[in-house]
Amino acid sequence: xSVLPRLKPAExxxxxxxxxxxxxxxxxxxxxxxxxLVDTGARGSFPLVAKSLASLGxxxxxxxxVVLTHSxxxxxxALATVVARTGATVGVHDDDADVLETHxxxxxxxxxxxxxFNRKLSRSMYDGPVTPSDRFVEDVTLDWPDPVQLIxxxxxxxxxxxxxxxxxxxxMVGDALQYRFNRxxxxxxxxxxxxxxxLRSLHRLVELDFETMVFSHFQPMKRNAKxxxxxxxxxxxxxxx
Ligand SMILES: [Zn+2]
Ligand SMILES: [Zn+2]
Numbered sequence: 001x002s003v004l005p006r007l008k009p010a011e012x013x014x015x016x017x018x019x020x021x022x023x024x025x026x027x028x029x030x031x032x033x034x035x036x037l038v039d040t041g042a043r044g045s046f047p048l049v050a051k052s053l054a055s056l057g058x059x060x061x062x063x064x065x066v067v068l069t070h071s072x073x074x075x076x077x078a079l080a081t082v083v084a085r086t087g088a089t090v091g092v093h094d095d096d097a098d099v100l101e102t103h104x105x106x107x108x109x110x111x112x113x114x115x116x117f118n119r120k121l122s123r124s125m126y127d128g129p130v131t132p133s134d135r136f137v138e139d140v141t142l143d144w145p146d147p148v149q150l151i152x153x154x155x156x157x158x159x160x161x162x163x164x165x166x167x168x169x170x171x172m173v174g175d176a177l178q179y180r181f182n183r184x185x186x187x188x189x190x191x192x193x194x195x196x197x198x199l200r201s202l203h204r205l206v207e208l209d210f211e212t213m214v215f216s217h218f219q220p221m222k223r224n225a226k227x228x229x230x231x232x233x234x235x236x237x238x239x240x241x
Contacts, residue, residue, distance in 0.1 A: 009052040012220045013168045013212055019052040021045040023074030024216040027172060029165070030058060031144055037066045037088065038163060038172055039216065043077035043127050046085060065089045067142075067150065069174025069216065070157040071096035072191070073103075073125035080128030091134035091142075093152060096159025100130045136161070153205065155198020156187045162205060169211040171225070176201065177232075179218040184232045199236055206230055 009017045012027070019026045023042025026049055028035050035058055041049060050060050063086040068076050071092065079100065083090060092100065103123045142148040146167040153162045156175045163172040176198060178185045187198050206229055213225035221228065 009056055012214055012222075013165070013170045016165070016168070016170065016214075017052075017056060018214070018220075020048040021078075022048065023077060024072075024175075027214065028053065028056070028058065029144060029148065030056075031146075033058065033062050035063045036142075036144060036148070037063055037082065039069055039075040039174070040066060040078040040082045042074045043125055045078035046081040046127075049078070049082070050085075060086050063088045065091060065142075067148075067161075067163065068092040068096070068100075069162070069172065070160040071099040072157065072175070073122065075174070075216065076100060076130075077126050079130045080126065083130055089134060090130060090132040091136060091150075092132045093150075093159030093161050094135040094137045095154065096157050097132050097135045100126075100132055103129065151204055151208075153198075153201035155194050155196075155201045156192045158193060160198075160201075164208050164210065166209065169209060170214060171205060171208060171210045171212070172214040173205070174216050176205075177213070177215060177229075179213070179215050179221055184221070184228050186232075186236065199233075202229065202233055206233065 009019045011017050015030045017028045019028055021041025022045045024039055026041045027038040053060060066082055066088045082088060103126050104119055136150055139152055140150050149164040150161045151164055153160050153176050160174060160176055162174060162176060175187055178188060189195055192198055210226050211223060213221040
C-alpha cells in the first residue's frame, strides 16, 4: 500500500471524489455542497483532505459526516482531527467502534508483535481517541438524499462495511478486496482478521446491482465490476474443492 499522497482529487462517479490523503484513499460524497467523507486517511491527512476539498470548491465547514469502512489506522488515523475541525458526525459499525476509543484491538495488523508493543504502536497511529456518534449494528441506509447503503461485510475486520450507492451503481469496498495489476483478489491476508469470513462476505455484495467498484488502496474498477466479482468468487470456490 502506498503512503504517498496523490495530489489531485479524482471524480470516480457522479458527485463522488477520491481526495488526497496519506494511507488509505478518502472519498467525498457531495450533495449541494454538503460532504460525507468515507474514511479519513492516516494520521496527518487532514490538511491534504482539506486542500483537495477546497480545490473542488467544497468547504470543510460543510463536512457533515464521516462514515468509516473500518477502524484500521490508515483509514481512521486522522479521524480525531477531522472531527475537531469539522464537527462531523462519525458512523462506524458497532464491531469496530471501540477501537476508535481505545486503539487496543488491532492485533490483526501486527500479528507477530507482542500485545503491549502492538498497543503502543497502534496508539501512535491515530490522531487521538474518538467516541463515534453512530454505531451501526445492522445494515442501514443513509439518505444523502440518494440512498447510501451500508452493508456489513465482516472479515478484514469484524466491523468492516461496504457502501452501496444504487443511484450510480457503485460499491465502495474498503479493504474487503484488492485490485492489483488489473486483477481482482480477496483482501490482504496478513492484515485480515478472518480471511474465510471475508470471502463469505463477498456473497453479500454480488446480490447488489453495480457497475463500478471503488477500493481504498487501488484504482477504481469502472466497468463490469459485478461480473468480475462473480468470476472471482467462482475461482475462489473452485480452489476450495
Ligand atoms: Zn487499508
Ligand atoms: Zn484495513
